[in-house]
Amino acid sequence: MMFGKKKSGREGEIDVAEYDFLDGSREFARLWCEPGGPVSCLIEPRNLGPDPFTFGMAMVDTVRHAARAYAQAVGITEEHALEVIYEGFDAERAKNTTSLDTIQDLEKPN
Secondary structure: OOOOOOOOOOOOOOOOOOOHHHOOOOOOEEEEEOOOOOEEEEEOHHHOOOOHHHHHHHHHHHHHHHHHHHHHHHOOOHHHHHHHHHHHHHHHHHOOOOOOOOOOOOOOOO
16 A cells, blocks of 8 residues: 555555455545544445445445554554544544534535
């Protein structure tokens, strides 16, 4: 996996070109963060299906994968990483730290 600046990509972009297990898959979300700043999310729900319930299931799977990635990257247990991720999740649900600006609000192409 390549991290950093790619010739045609954005800084820190994850290069997935060599993952053949993604063949036939559809991308439905991309996430970026500014250092110390807000997160930008691009979501294409039509690639996941018409029921938002499926998006919720995908997000829980994403959190579980993130806990494993954090555990391996920073040397903590998956259980601890999962606990802290959910603490952040609950804190953001209780009080959003950023406004929700959308592509449609900014009049950008979808």
